[in-house]
Amino acid sequence: MDAGTPSNGTRHDVDSYSEELMRLVRDAGADRVGITTAAPLLRARQAIEERIATGMSDDMQFTFRNAERSTTPTMAVQGARSIIVAARSYYSESSSEPTPLVAARVARYAWRDHYEPLRDALRVAARRLKQDGHRATVFADDNSIVDREVAYRAGLGWYGKNANLLLEGFGSWFVLGCVVTTAELTSNNRVVSDGCGSCRRCIDACPTGAIVAPGVVDARKCLAWLIQKPGVFAHEFRAALGSRIYGCDDCQEVCPPSRRGAIERVEGDERSIVDVLQLLTLPDDAVMRMVGEWYVADRNPRWVRRNALVILGNSGLGKNEEVELVLLRYLHGNDDLLREHAQWAARTLGRGDLLRDDSLQSDPRDGEYAP
Ligand code: B12
Ligand code: SF4
Ligand code: SF4
Known part of the structure; x- marks a missing residue:
């Protein structure tokens, strides 16, 4: 046969x-x-x-x-x-993890x-x-x-x-x-008909207006892609990023059939929250261990730190001492791209004063890890 x-x-x-x-x-x-x-x-x-x-x-x-x-x-x-x-x-x-001072959210998947x-x-x-x-x-x-x-x-x-x-x-x-x-098998010859009807909650809930027509996501606006995309994080979407460090669930969270029908899966360790201040002070290998299987362009921790700096800028915690120390670290760092994101974060947090510091001209690294 x-x-x-x-x-x-x-x-x-x-x-x-x-x-x-x-x-x-x-x-x-x-x-x-x-x-x-x-x-x-x-x-x-x-x-x-x-x-x-x-x-x-x-x-x-x-x-x-x-x-x-x-x-x-x-x-x-x-x-x-x-x-x-x-x-x-x-x-x-x-998930029942403790919430750190600056918490970043991970999408459920x-x-x-x-x-x-x-x-x-x-x-x-x-x-x-x-x-x-x-x-x-x-x-x-x-x-x-x-x-x-x-x-x-x-x-x-x-x-x-x-x-x-x-x-x-x-x-x-x-x-x-x-x-x-290569096996010949019996196909399911049925098409499931549209179950959305007149609902359009996902379109309205998308924080960036990325769903430009039913079933059509413009990746240039979709946070799930912008988080993964290498390079400068687009200024116009930095505030909308909120506290998302990986993926975006908003267009599913609001979806009635998905809320009603979800099958709960409870098993194993989960990471739904990332400690932003910790992430921004860890060396490369520890950052990559922290993010595990995430898609990170070229497996370069720089993109994860970039996102974390935008989240820090959105945290509203400009007066916090730990936040200030982490910002200074990146404002003094030698990575131009990360420095620009740190400058944005400082300004957004009302800490433009940190940018006026004369010491910004020098590189304060002392042999320790610095971005
Ligand atoms: C590239 C990609 C992305 C990109 C682009 C997403 C996109 N919409 O294309 C980005 C990074 C933005 C992304 C985000 C996400 N992704 Co993704 N992604 C993929 C990947 C690798 C390829 C998708 C692809 O080829 N898209 C091509 C475009 C043309 O397809 P489409 O947008 O689905 O277009 C279809 C519809 O428009 C439909 N259509 C045609 N005519 C009409 C008319 C109407 C009225 C309607 C409603 C539809 C419709 O047909 C088109 C072609 O199939 C797949 C894995 C894979 N290998 O397939 C996962 C995949 C699609 N992603 C997945 C997930 C989980 C996500 C996120 C939920 C993750 C998150 N929480 O952040 C988000 C959801 C964002 C969203 N609303 O789509 C799952 C989806 C599971 C599911 N149940 O649908 C997949 C299948 C991975 C997997 N194997 O499970 N993703
Ligand atoms: S994943 Fe987020 S940004 Fe992308 S289409 Fe859905 S709600 Fe919009
Ligand atoms: S929220 Fe869900 S049911 Fe409503 S339009 Fe969007 S995908 Fe369809």
Whole structure:
């Protein structure tokens, strides 16, 4: 038999094999599983090309680097015929960490690593497929494939106006991933119809007006991207950053189906808050340990510190002695970009006096770590 089960089997065999694979992924920890074909993701390709043409993709690489590749499953796995796609909840109501003087908020999907458990669940199906002689590769948040479109096509949910995929009955607090395989499987031939109706809360709640049309996020304004983007943090969005150090959840927090349907996942250690003053005084390796799996351009802690300085500027704690010491450290530092962000923070905190200090001309480093 060609590549195991069940290329010359009956429709019934294909159906039950597909069911069996979905069950394996569910049993291994996924909350929802579906199947679609490996046909090109043409709508996603068109959307990516439009975002590039209008400039809305900004400098993002990810799936935008090569739109043909990220929307052609057969380029990810040669001879691919089917895709098993899974969703896993990352919602956790709240975390019980102590609140530091200057607290920065982490978006829920990054409170702990949720991609690896999802990949583990998908690997169970991939192993079975390989045992049966098929090719099978797991992808989750990978540049090779546009996850939401695969999940949409497999009938897992609808695109909300906030561009997230909302699972029917459960909302959007889910990460998505898939197994692309050469096996022929039974696709879910259903499309979940729009569940947003006349609601537009996410559009109104977005702090920067980044949702420019239903389902269309202009990355140039989206805080989740601006936090990741290397370079100077755009002045016009510094106040809007508030206390976000990684990701932004506002367009999901306000979403009624996501509030109603969230599946609580309580397990393991979580980091929902970062101590900004601590972060700004740690050496490089400790900063990177602190942020763990976060996407940080070139794994350069400079971008994390840059964001932390903007948050410090938004803290309203200009009179605090510890805040002043940290600001001085960066105002005296030899990194021009960080110094500019520290100057902005000082001015925003009403501490322009710190900039007038003559000692700013000199470099006070004394062999200790200095930015
Ligand atoms: C690049 C990227 C980003 C970028 C750009 C986001 C974007 N909207 O494209 C930035 C950094 C901003 C980002 C932010 C976030 N991301 Co992100 N991101 C990705 C990544 C790597 C690629 C996405 C992509 O290719 N987009 C291409 C564009 C064209 O797709 P789109 O905006 O979804 O466009 C679709 C809709 O417009 C829809 N559509 C077409 N016509 C119409 C018409 C109507 C009326 C509607 C409503 C929709 C619609 O079809 C288009 C094509 O599929 C994926 C992982 C992956 N490999 O796929 C994760 C992914 C999309 N991100 C994810 C998450 C969790 C987030 C954040 C919630 C994280 C956070 N808390 O900060 C935010 C949410 C921001 C938002 N509102 O979208 C999850 C989403 C899970 C879900 N349930 O939807 C993914 C799938 C990662 C994963 N594997 O779980 N992300
Ligand atoms: S993630 Fe934040 S900034 Fe981006 S679209 Fe949603 S609410 Fe707006
Ligand atoms: S907030 Fe309303 S419009 Fe936005 S995604 Fe949720 S249901 Fe849809």
